[in-house]
Amino acid sequence: MNIVEIKDLSFKYAADKNRAGFALSVPALALASGSSLALFGASGAGKSTLLAICASLQKGFAGSVKLFGTPLNNYKRGTDAEAVSRMAILFQDAPLFNCGVYENISIGLQIRKTPRAEIKKRVDEMIEKLNISGIAYADAREISGGQAKRVCLARLLVLKPELLFLDEPFYSLDAINRSQIMHELKRLSAEAGIALMLVTHDKNEALALCENLAVMDAGSIIRYGDIKSCFNNPMSETEARLLGRNMVFYGRVAGCRDEVAEIECGNETQSMKFQAAADYKKGDKVCVMISPQDLSVSPAEDETGAKSPASSALNCFEGKIVSAAHYEFGMLLNIITASGAVFQAYITSRSYDSLRLGPEKKVKIFIKATAVKSFLMP
Amino acid sequence: MLALRSMDIIYSAFIKCFGLIIGMDPYLIEVTKLTLLISALSTLTSFIIGVPAGLVIAQSDFAFKRLAISVINAGMGLPPVVVGLVVALLFGRSGVFGDLDLLYTRTAVFISQLIIALPMACGLTIAACGEVPRALKLQLDSFGAGVYQKSFYLAREIKKSLIVITMAAFGSVISEVGAVIMVGGNILNETRVLTTAIVSEVRVGNYDTALGFAFILLALTFAVNYAVTVITPGKKSGF
Structure with missing residues (x-):
């Protein structure tokens, strides 16, 4: 009732x-x-x-x-x-x-x-x-x-x-x-x-x-x-911005295989390719949204100079930490990629300390295809 | 020379004043009793009518509410002489209420004082209600409080303001002279109050007696205000 x-x-x-x-x-x-x-x-x-x-x-x-x-x-x-x-x-x-x-x-x-x-x-x-x-x-x-x-x-x-x-x-x-x-x-x-x-x-x-x-x-x-x-x-x-997904990109579908779409986003200053768990047709115009909670970050190289290990996440970008600020449950990192796109990532203070992260540190960002939310644009 | 003369008058007034009080001068007692009686009655009546009216107006939404509040606020600044003139015209022999034969009576003095105090009680109550947090009023609404229940709880919220309102109304009527003379006629043992007694004594050159009455008026005003302040709810009074 x-x-x-x-x-x-x-x-x-x-x-x-x-x-x-x-x-x-x-x-x-x-x-x-x-x-x-x-x-x-x-x-x-x-x-x-x-x-x-x-x-x-x-x-x-x-x-x-x-x-x-x-x-x-x-x-x-x-x-x-x-x-x-x-x-x-x-x-x-x-x-x-x-x-x-x-x-x-x-x-x-x-x-x-x-x-x-x-x-x-x-x-x-x-x-x-x-x-x-x-x-x-x-x-x-x-x-x-x-x-x-x-x-x-x-x-x-x-x-x-x-x-x-x-x-x-x-x-x-x-x-x-x-x-x-x-x-x-x-x-x-x-x-x-x-x-x-x-x-x-x-x-x-x-x-x-x-x-x-x-x-x-x-x-x-x-x-x-x-x-x-x-x-x-x-x-x-x-809706995405209101609900905390403050990273929004626009692009077109370059191809789709096994229910994973490859989406090319970008403009004159930045370009990104996302793998998103979605079924689209080639050429579809889509909007891609990512939440800071869905990013995982690791140093681009460990202390011995070895590259960071491979990940199951289909999206991997290299970038540099621009700033790091404390928030209620840990740290909020602002990371700029080589292509000019800015990502935000929430990580715990413990991870931040143990990975020896900090401003200017080169990092890799991993995002699972299932965490990349997207929808068709008119 | 003038300053010395003034000091003499003030000193003489003190002596005369204490002489009158200690000697329980019948003239002084009568005038003081009448002053307190009429002022207290008009203050009380203005409180009984003005405060509930203010509480209801403050929480009601009706057409011309702003106009009504403006009229009430303007009433707070009414020149007492104009009030006296209007009451005299209304209650004079040829006035609308001429048949009641109230001019130059205590009732006429009471009515003029009430007209002065009423907008004050009503207007200041409305203003005090405006200071009550909106969320508190909404909380009362959400409990389903009707107009009378809401008025009761609002009055309780502004109880300190209500005491200040009483003081202001009493202070304004007890010190009023223009309207009282006009409608009361300053008749000994009938409508003569402390303020009009001061005027009478000055007219006949009894400055010391006039100052004596003035001291008593000031002492009365202070005593009433002090008493009200002491009984004010809250921590050790003093707001």
């Missing part, structure tokens, strides 16, 4: 001195009970607006949006409370009310006129589950950002919602708190069978919490489907 149903939704606001004009258009989208969907895209893509419309917080749209079967077009807050009482929203900031933690957690239940004994039971239970008993009677203004986010989460989960809207909920949290709260949320929502609609531009958050993905760009959903398949098989350049 679909708990959110969108049909021919359009929403726009005109530009003024404070903001640029914006138009959102979603022909169809649905979220089934107990499922999870990530609205993924860059800032300004319309993710939060779409979530606000689905959560009955944004009016003035055209088309049909139903929340638990209730049309939201002429929704009156306070009087048509049935649909709203079945959902909850976790915002980007952790807005806490100017009172104690315990009361903050119980506010939603108070508004929904839950009996006092039931409020106490549910709040005590949630404090226990989220491990915040140490701050239960603290002033909400005196707790840390991570604790505030837990309190916000507790405040929503005590409502026992069937659907949880999450608007970039882990923004501004440090890595440890983000990871802990994300897993607590995943566990508690799975236990209670809560459906999730998550707005994010973080691939890891989307993968950790959701099973479906809607990629948004400029107010439209450009891709919808199973999250792993979307991340692994982008279908357009925009």
Whole structure:
């Protein structure tokens, strides 16, 4: 059963001195009970607006949006409370009310006129589950950002919602708190069978919490489907870039054998030949996309001067490390090949150190044909 | 010479002031009681009407909302003399409410003070609500809070501002003189309050008595503000 149903939704606001004009258009989208969907895209893509419309917080749209079967077009807050009482929203900031933690957690239940004994039971239970008993009677203004986010989460989960809207909920949290709260949320929502609609531009958050993905760009959903398949098989350049495949090349198919296509890419300044696991006709115009995670790097020569060993990867390029920068899980290398193409590769710090890599070092790049994603161009 | 004369007046005023207070002068007590009564009543009424109205306006979307807020804000800057003139015209014998025979009564003074304090209570409440984080308001919406529930929780969020609003409204009405004289007539034991008493004493050349009243007015204003500050919720008051 679909708990959110969108049909021919359009929403726009005109530009003024404070903001640029914006138009959102979603022909169809649905979220089934107990499922999870990530609205993924860059800032300004319309993710939060779409979530606000689905959560009955944004009016003035055209088309049909139903929340638990209730049309939201002429929704009156306070009087048509049935649909709203079945959902909850976790915002980007952790807005806490100017009172104690315990009361903050119980506010939603108070508004929904839950009996006092039931409020106490549910709040005590949630404090226990989220491990915040140490701050239960603290002033909400005196707790840390991570604790505030837990309190916000507790405040929503005590409502026992069937659907949880999450608007970039882990923004501004440090890595440890983000990871802990994300897993607590995943566990508690799975236990209670809560459906999730998550707005994010973080691939890891989307993968950790959701099973479906809607990629948004400029107010439209450009891709919808199973999250792993979307991340692994982008279908357009925009989608590829949004999903982290930031190396994109255009070319023509030079030949195809055993379901491996040889694609010649290049322009006046650079030329590359890729072997991609795909079945094309000679002369087809294609776009090739590679993700930094799919590159493997080794020194062009080891310390004894011996060439690096052969690899099963069908794509092998020689190049030079231009720069190396630390990132969350290791190093990001920028490598320029002899033909002038620039590649990015993520490798672990351990590999970086053990292979004695560094700027100016000559390296070989290996890419498996199955990691080279491509699609036909019009 | 002039400076010495002024110092003499101030010194004499202090003596007179303490003399009046210690001696529980009936004139002073009556004027002070009336001042406190009318100012407190008009402040309280403006709070009871203005704050809920401000809370509802702040969270509602309706046509001409900006215009309504502009009118309320303009009301905060209303010249008291103009308020007095309008009230005098409305409640004068030939006015719309002339039959009520309220001109030169305490009720007329109360009404004029209310007209001065009401836009202040309403306008400052709207402004204070604007400072509440948007996410907090949206959170209330997402809980399904209706207008009255949302108003309650918003009021709780701006409780410190509400105390400042009360102080501002009380300070403005207790120190008001133009409208009070115009609609109250400065009648002894009926509509004479501290400000109009000061005017009367100056008119007859009793500068020391006038200054004595001024000291009492200042002391009252300070005492009320201090009391409100002390009972302010939060850590050791003082905002």
